[in-house]
Amino acid sequence: MSVDVVLIGRNEGDRLVNSLASVVPQARRVVYVDSGSTDDSVANARRVGAEVVNLDMSVPFTAARARNEGFQALTASGDAPDAVQFLDGDCIMADGWLAKGQAWMAAHDDLGLVTGQAAEMRRDATVYNQMFDVEWKRPAGDILACSGNMMVRTRAFDAVGGFDPTVIAAEDDEFCTRLRKAGWRLERIPEDMARHDANMTRFSQWWKRAERTGHGFAQVGHLHPDYFVRERQRALVYGAFLPFMAIAGAFMSPAVPVLILGVYALSYTRTAKGLMQDGLPRSEALHHAIYLTLSKFPNVIGMIRYHWRRLTQAQMRIIEYK
Numbered sequence: 001m002s003v004d005v006v007l008i009g010r011n012e013g014d015r016l017v018n019s020l021a022s023v024v025p026q027a028r029r030v031v032y033v034d035s036g037s038t039d040d041s042v043a044n045a046r047r048v049g050a051e052v053v054n055l056d057m058s059v060p061f062t063a064a065r066a067r068n069e070g071f072q073a074l075t076a077s078g079d080a081p082d083a084v085q086f087l088d089g090d091c092i093m094a095d096g097w098l099a100k101g102q103a104w105m106a107a108h109d110d111l112g113l114v115t116g117q118a119a120e121m122r123r124d125a126t127v128y129n130q131m132f133d134v135e136w137k138r139p140a141g142d143i144l145a146c147s148g149n150m151m152v153r154t155r156a157f158d159a160v161g162g163f164d165p166t167v168i169a170a171e172d173d174e175f176c177t178r179l180r181k182a183g184w185r186l187e188r189i190p191e192d193m194a195r196h197d198a199n200m201t202r203f204s205q206w207w208k209r210a211e212r213t214g215h216g217f218a219q220v221g222h223l224h225p226d227y228f229v230r231e232r233q234r235a236l237v238y239g240a241f242l243p244f245m246a247i248a249g250a251f252m253s254p255a256v257p258v259l260i261l262g263v264y265a266l267s268y269t270r271t272a273k274g275l276m277q278d279g280l281p282r283s284e285a286l287h288h289a290i291y292l293t294l295s296k297f298p299n300v301i302g303m304i305r306y307h308w309r310r311l312t313q314a315q316m317r318i319i320e321y322k
Contacts (some may be wrong), residue, residue, distance in 0.1 A: 001106040003098055003151065004028055004081040006070030007050070008063060009089025010035040011322075015197050020048050022093040029081070032089075033070040035061040041089070060317045063088075063148060064163035064171035071162060075154065085151045087194065092121070094192035101151040104189050112156030112184025113176065115146040116193025127287055128200035134280065134288065140190040145176035149194050156184045164223070168318045169302075170216025177224050200321075208321035210295045214239075214302025215319060222310070232303065238267065238293070239300030268293045 005027040009016050016032075023030055032045035036057040045052050053073050055061050067086050074084060083105055087093060097116060105114050117140075120133035138146075150172070160178040167174050176186055200206060214235055221228040242260050249256025271292050275285035302319065309316055 002081040003083045003102045004074050005030045005085045008033045008066040011037045012089040016089040026098040031070045031073045033066040065165035068162045090197050091194040097193045100191045110185045112179045113186045115150045116191045118194045121195045121197045132198045145173040148172040168316050169212040170220045174220045205321045210298035211302040212319040214299030215306045218303035218306035235296050235299035239296035
């Protein structure tokens with residue numbers, strides 16, 4: 001079974017250099033898809049022998065579109081691979097991952113996708129990096145969805161038409177949902193796959209990413225109403241309904257905003273307790289719970305942005321946070 005690699009990026013700098021260094025020795029063939037970088041990304045990719053695809057930047061770029069064009073570049077030749085490993089340019093592939101993922105997929109014909117274990121490189125540099133690391137830590141076994149770092153069977157990718165290039169966030173969830181609905185099984189195996197370098201240092205970056213996440217909740221939820229149901233409900237309740245009730249209720253009684261603050265406090269406490277039950281140290285759980293509670297506000301802003309774009313037929317442009 002053959003596996004080639006699609007690497008995507010935009011202005012990743014040294015992170016892309018390190019990513020390429022981890023991939024090229026393992027891969028038969030590497031395609032790097034660049035989304036309008038202004039640094040040396042393209043030159044660095046060519047220097048190590050990767051094929052380069054430059055996205056047409058007259059069309060809004062998305063990670064979904066980049067992955068599709070990389071896949072097309074790999075499969076356009078007569079030597080198309082049996083599977084494609086997708087990797088983001090801010091990730092380093094673990095030694096031996098391609099061979100392990102390839103062997104697992106070859107042994108399970110019903111698998112449309114296989115992914116592995118991931119971790120944050122500089123986990124404790126910022127609270128934001130810690131939160132990324134918590135997101136990566138997921139148990140092995142059958143899964144509903146995973147990040148864009150995935151190995152996909154070529155037949156499965158073709159069967160569902162690849163990624164939806166109009167989905168600007170959670171495009172991996174949307175793709176995985178269509179794979180499952182098409183009858184393919186998705187699995188995370190207990191093998192190291194990648195290390196991610198978020199390098200998130202500012203609150204504003206976290207806020208923008210949370211907006212993008214909300215946009216993904218709304219867009220993917222619109223395409224697949226059975227997905228992201230609880231995420232959309234929580235964002236609407238805590239990010240819109242309760243603030244509205246607090247403001248409206250304040251005209252009737254000052255007790256109303258106080259009661260609603262109590263609801264937020266209860267949500268925060270439950271979130272922190274849940275994180276601690278999952279094994280997070282108490283100090284980290286208390287800190288992370290603040291951001292998870294606050295996240296409903298940018299989430300709902302992102303949801304509103306998606307629906308405004310949908311109703312006005314505006315282009316679905318990516319919300320950048322890097």
